[in-house]
Amino acid sequence: GAGVSQSPSNKVTEKGKDVELRCDPISGHTALYWYRQRLGQGLEFLIYFQGNSAPDKSGLPSDRFSAERTGESVSTLTIQRTQQEDSAVYLCASSLGVTGELFFGEGSRLTVL
Amino acid sequence: KQEVTQIPAALSVPEGENLVLNCSFTDSAIYNLQWFRQDPGKGLTSLLLIQSSQREQTSGRLNASLDKSSGRSTLYIAASQPGDSATYLCALLNQAGTALIFGKGTTLSVSS
Numbered sequence: 001g002a003g004v005s006q007s008p009s010n011k012v013t014e015k016g017k018d019v020e021l022r023c024d025p026i027s028g029h030t031a032l033y034w035y036r037q038r039l040g041q042g043l044e045f046l047i048y049f050q051g052n053s054a055p056d057k058s059g060l061p062s063d064r065f066s067a068e069r070t071g072e073s074v075s076t077l078t079i080q081r082t083q084q085e086d087s088a089v090y091l092c093a094s095s096l097g098v099t100g101e102l103f104f105g106e107g108s109r110l111t112v113l
Numbered sequence: 114k115q116e117v118t119q120i121p122a123a124l125s126v127p128e129g130e131n132l133v134l135n136c137s138f139t140d141s142a143i144y145n146l147q148w149f150r151q152d153p154g155k156g157l158t159s160l161l162l163i164q165s166s167q168r169e170q171t172s173g174r175l176n177a178s179l180d181k182s183s184g185r186s187t188l189y190i191a192a193s194q195p196g197d198s199a200t201y202l203c204a205l206l207n208q209a210g211t212a213l214i215f216g217k218g219t220t221l222s223v224s225s
Contacts, residue, residue, distance in 0.1 A: 004156075033212055042217040043157075043202070056211045091156055098211060099144045099164075102204075104157040 002026075004105035006092050012111045013082055021077045021108045023092030031095045032069055033102070034077050038088045046090075049075060050098055082112045115140045115207050119216035126193055127224055134188040134219045136203035141181040144206040147213065148177050148188050150199040157202065160188070193223045 005024040013019050025032050034046040045059040049069040060066070064082075069075040079086055089107040116139045126132055136146070145164045149157040161170045161177040163186070169178040176189040186203055200220045204213040 035215075043204075043215040045212045045214070048212045050211070059212070093157075099206060101159055101162045102147060102213060103159060104149075106156040 004092055004094055004103055006090075006105035006108050008108055009106060010109045010111075012113065014113050015084060016081055018078065018080045019082055019110060021079075021090050021092075021110070023075045023077070023094075023105060025073070025075070025092070025094030026103055028072075029094035029096055029100075029103075030072050031098050031100065032075050033093045033095075034067055034075070035091045035093065036088045037091060037107070043091065046077070079110075082110075084112050086110060087112045115205070115210070115214050117203060117205060117214050117216040119201075119203060119219050121219060122217070123220045123222070125222045125224065128193060128195060130193050130223075131189070131191050132193055132221070134190070134201050134203075134221070136186040136188070136216055138184045138186075138205055140207065141184055142208040143181065144208055146177075146179055146186050146203060146205040148175075148186075149202045149204065151202060151218070152199050160201075190221075193221075195223050195225045197221060198223050 007022045030051045032049045035043045047067045048056040064080045067077045089109045091107045093102045093104045095102045118137045147162045148160040151157050163170050163179045174191040179186045200218040202218045204215040
């Protein structure tokens with residue numbers, strides 16, 4: 001597509017439920033990133049995929065968080081047993097390579113009640 | 114550990130003023146530095162990307178400079194307009210890293 005697409009744009013869930021967030025990167029972009037932005041806070045790196053290499057998971061805050069990417073296409077971020085502190089906007093970005101210009105999606109706003 | 118600092122956190126100016134946003138970083142071993150703008154409730158829009166070998170980049174009324182030796186980048190906005198009101202973020206890629214590290218941003222308000 002023309003840009004990075006994320007869905008859902010908004011998700012309200014109850015504490016303890018699992019959620020899946022989806023990111024469709026720009027076609028041809030080999031690098032894909034997930035970031036989290038809590039209200040009034042800066043961007044927090046979560047995970048990075050580059051082609052078929054092993055992902056950099058160093059930013060995932062706990063084992064309740066996981067992400068997958070099939071080849072150079074869609075990625076899903078899964079949060080299990082959601083907690084109220086998981087409430088944030090989850091932003092996905094892609095680039096042609098690790099040193100390329102980064103393009104962001106509009107984000108998925110997650111609210112955990 | 115790389116730290117990225119943006120000062121000021123907020124800035125209010127009247128329309129037409131030229132202004133400078135500052136970004137400083139602690140480790141000069143970077144691949145590149147990128148400036149973004151973020152409108153409320155929206156994602157980030159890339160403004161300018163400066164590779165480590167470059168000193169500046171320009172796009173329209175925007176000019177970004179990079180001085181690795183002093184650990185600084187500036188974003189210059191000429192003839193500011195109310196539509197420039199947004200949060201401006203700088204982010205850089207460490208040579209040893211895989212993902213951009215972001216500052217907390219400067220929130221700009223331009224009044225008409």
